[in-house]
Amino acid sequence: MDTSVLHGHYLQLRKMRSERLDKLEEHQKRVRQHENSLFKVKTHLAQVKVEVSKVKEKLTVLEKSNVWVTAKEHQTIHRVCEMVTKEYDDWTELKGEKYRLIRQEAQDAKLHASHIIGIERALICLRDHMVMGKHQQSLNRTGLINKKIPPPSLSLSLFLLSLFSFAKIMIGRVANDADADCTEVLEDNSRSILMGIINQLRKDMDLQRVTLPTFVLEPRSMLERVSDFFSHPDLLIEASTKTDPVARFLDVVRYFLSGWHIKPKGVKKPYNPVLGEIFRCKYKYKNGTEAVYVAEQVSHHPPISAYYYGSPDHGVYIQGDLRPKSRFLGNSAATLMEGENHIIFTHLFNERYDITMPNVYARGILFGKMVLELGDSCVVRCRTSDLICELDFKTKGFFSGQNNSVTGKVKRESTGEVLYEISGQWSNEIYIKMAKGSQKNLFFDVKSSVIHPMIVQDIADQHEMESRRLWSKVSAALVQDDMDTATLEKTCIEDKQREDTKKREASGQEFQSKYFNLTHGDYEFKAISQIDFKNKEKAKKELLEMAFPSNE
Structure with a gap:
């Protein structure tokens, strides 16, 4: 494969890695912001909880005592109690929402981190191929080897195939040590899912339209x-x-x-x-x-x-x-x-x-x-x-x-x-x-x-x-x-x-x-x-x- 094509893929992957790192940092920043906000919500919630207890206690004492109050005063006290209780419920709901946002941002951060790992592996793979490509061109110039270079239209498929071969070697060590009940299975008599996807790839194709074999x-x-x-x-x-x-x-x-x-x-x-x-x-x-x-x-x-x-x-x-x-x-x-x-x-x-x-x-x-x-x-x-x-x-x-x-x-x-x-x-x-x-x-x-x-x-x-x-x-x-x-x-x-x-x-x-x-x-x-x-x-x-x- 022409090293210029590989170099283009390499630069594209580096750009993807940079974008993922930015997104990872962004999600981590939002997690910290939500955590700080959650701390403030918890602090205020504790204060409101104390106020709720005080109002309810006063209401109980008032109802048990012989102190005479007008119906309007009694209604006002009840309304205050309801307002404070509602405030407590609203802040409790807000606390739950903050927890949900933290979990979501953490999950997104984890996803981007896993993508970065995959991109790093692909970059290593491409660097190896570029070194091999330069060596191939050197041999061709000396006339020792005369091998036809594949056309650029096949570069994406060949790149994915080389990436799969590299990743399979890297992951094989982990897979061999997997637990007996591991759900990881590849059917021996079927082609790789990767091949099924590659056969559907077209230039500028929306990957969301790719269907599984x-x-x-x-x-x-x-x-x-x-x-x-x-x-x-x-x-x-x-x-x-x-x-x-x-x-x-x-x-x-x-x-x-x-x-x-x-x-x-x-x-x-x-x-x-x-x-x-x-x-x-x-x-x-x-x-x-x-x-x-x-x-x-x-x-x-x-x-x-x-x-x-x-x-x-x-x-x-x-x-x-x-x-x-x-x-x-x-x-x-x-x-x-x-x-x-x-x-x-x-x-x-x-x-x-x-x-x-x-x-x-x-x-x-x-x-x-x-x-x-x-x-x-x-x-x-x-x-x-x-x-x-x-x-x-x-x-x-x-x-x-x-x-x-x-x-x-x-x-x-x-x-x-x-x-x-x-x-x-x-x-x-x-x-x-x-x-x-x-x-x-x-x-x-x-x-x-x-x-x-x-x-x-x-x-x-x-x-x-x-x-x-x-x-x-x-x-x-x-x-x-x-x-x-x-x-x-x-x-x-x-x-x-x-x-x-x-x-x-x-x-x-x-x-x-x-x-x-x-x-x-x-x-x-x-x-x-x-x-x-x-x-x-x-x-x-x-x-x-x-x-x-x-x-x-």
Whole structure:
């Protein structure tokens, strides 16, 4: 390769490094600013807290004493108490916002730092190639070697290939020492993801339009992937029988943590559901009780998957939606799992648990071993019982750290009192201990857990928009390792979706969901407003008929 071309890449990378260093310094500066601001907020909050206590104390003394005051004076004292209390609440909310900003800026700083490391490696690689290139030109001038130099149009692909070779050598030492349960896997019979990306590269192409090769697809839809969270129904059923709010809350947290370990080997991504696609299944439990799961792709731009799980026998239903947003981060891709899911116990006056999701990261796309990780924070909250669990899914560091780690704290939300602490690996064992104790107890064990099977209709009997039928040809090709056919069939499905969208727009029609209503920005399962869950037997029959209509 012409050393002038390499030199151009080298200068470009140095500019990128300088820009990243500036951004890193900027984020670090903002972290310091937010920390200083947080200190001031905490100081003022402590002062306001003292004022609240004083006002409330005076009000209590006044109400208990025999001192006569007018109604207007009494109203004024109450108003002062409310104003001071509101000020305390506002400053408490501001404190939480400052904590969130600090976490966000720190995360962005960490991201830029990782990019700088990658750029440094690329610079080393390019310097080596430039030295080799100059030596090659010297040999050519002496006539000892006459080798054709590749045209400049290939320089980007060759540069990425050389970068991959260098990085693979550098990272190999770390990968070989990885833990036995490490999620890092590269299929031997598949080409590198890097090659799949390079084949799509064009001059001035927007990298956000680059799609991953077909061989990284998991042969099932994202709508079916969500059903993994209902693979351990005993945890949720047990929670519904608990009378103690704290014990019930802990069971819900355990249920949430139990759904992440079910995944294919390696870095695999489920199909992106098309608009109107549905997935349905039933569950039959040992005690004769049943449950139904229904999911539907209710929006394509932006992508939104709505889902519902209901077991009238146990007074439990789960409703939620996923609103994923994808970001290309250089050597990794992130899926930001926006949206919430809600667990409701109908026999406990509709006690509700609100749960958010961690984000998903696929690392090592361009160089190094590929890794699928969960990262960032999420919460499980029950306002009725005043309990919250703040969970932190940790990504593994480049040189240290543990794979698939998760930590968390169960608190009284109103006071911040920590009741329990959680730690472990979501892919292996998770432990819990009382905040004031040191004894750890096993909270969830993947190895001893039993996955409860779902009951799905035969593909021939399924609706044409049902996931397994819709993607059946793609899945069959993936299983047979026929990537060309899989890509062709996948393209046919996506093309049909575009045609259907054009027809609706031309006729002025809007998409109508089969199972969900859009209410105040949230997707609500239609059965919730139509079925009386107090009558369990009747509710079960109506739910089954709604999910699997007899006239379909």
